[in-house]
Amino acid sequence: MESTATAAPTEERILEAASKVFRQRGFDGARMQEIADEAGINKALLHYYFRSKEQLYEQVFRASAKEFFGSILIILRSEEPLREKVVRLCELYVTVGLEHPYIPVFIITEAHRKGAGFVARMLSEEGVLPDFEPMRRQIAEEAAAGRIRPIAVEQLMMDILGLCLFPAIARPMMQRMMGISDEGFRQALELRRSRASRMIINSLYNPAG
Amino acid sequence: MESTATAAPTEERILEAASKVFRQRGFDGARMQEIADEAGINKALLHYYFRSKEQLYEQVFRASAKEFFGSILIILRSEEPLREKVVRLCELYVTVGLEHPYIPVFIITEAHRKGAGFVARMLSEEGVLPDFEPMRRQIAEEAAAGRIRPIAVEQLMMDILGLCLFPAIARPMMQRMMGISDEGFRQALELRRSRASRMIINSLYNPAG
DNA sequence: GTCTATATATGGATAGAC
DNA sequence: GTCTATCCATATATAGAC
Structure with missing residues (x-):
């Protein structure tokens, strides 16, 4: 300094x-x-x-990946009950989608690129990807105690990401498809905070149908 | 000939x-x-x-858009009850995600491209985009009769697309993130057919919580 | 309509002065 | 460390023969 x-x-x-x-x-x-x-x-x-361009890109992608996955880490390994975790993850992704949609859009779209072998390399680096084991165990315990309907953690994460993050990923397409204004879209996303958690919590604790 | x-x-x-x-x-x-x-x-x-490359691309994008949105059209304007429509839309998108994921991935990712003014032009062409009015009315009627909890058609579509189509869109990222094999992913998607419809139907007809 | 050869532009990368 | 000038490969696009 x-x-x-x-x-x-x-x-x-x-x-x-x-x-x-x-x-x-x-x-x-x-x-x-x-x-x-x-x-x-x-x-x-x-x-x-x-x-080179490749190497510069690697740095950027790695930083973005850490930023994206890092935010989940804290929630995943906290000691809170499952119910809280689900709510907080939903909150997180709706907020990300509203405030920093670039990062998940970047990660998800660029992960499709052919011959980007370093994506694999990078994501397998230590400390980039979150660990889902604690949550898997937590689900197993709750299920064993009969408090929830059993579910694979993969399915749960697909629910959360799909309901909360997808709209931000597909935003340009969705707005065109359904004729939604920018402000209308923002409001629609806000609505999902409660809607998404309610749907998921229901599916876990309230397995009607 | x-x-x-x-x-x-x-x-x-x-x-x-x-x-x-x-x-x-x-x-x-x-x-x-x-x-x-x-x-x-x-x-x-x-x-x-x-x-030119631009013009060739336009043709391809237009055809893909018609293919993608066209498949929804038939379901949207059918006379079946809302419940059936939801189930059929879920089925449709899981199947698309399993068998032709390229098309929605293409539409959704390319719609982000800057300066692609023709995306707007194209999607506003006659007969490309589906009409959601019939379904909106249907929802309004069901809600007025007290048979479902009222919901904006935009939210309903976000639920369906998010739960059923998102996994296919985010596939490369999701498989890496959660360490899922190709076969495991296919199975996970299959599971979503019933899971997604159940969650959405529940949220409509069974508003617990 | 289909090809070969070529024009023209542009992008990533390097050399070398300061 | 930072710049200007330049190399070289590649990409789109066109000209012109067949």
């Missing part, structure tokens, strides 16, 4: 610029020139710091 | 090849050369028939 609060160091500025561009356009659509402009430097410096 | 069943005409072969490549790689990742190879012709012919 030499002087005081100076402009962010170059490497950081590049990473921020790259995040923005890669998240908006994906790997194939991104241009090194645009990243350089966004960071207020020239292309050569990008290569000086990160060697 | 000149002779009899000959090899598909060039224009059709190109469209099929282009569909395959664009769906796999998106607009930015697709290469005209790969499309030409896939169709068994050379690049020049692509331009002879479709003039």
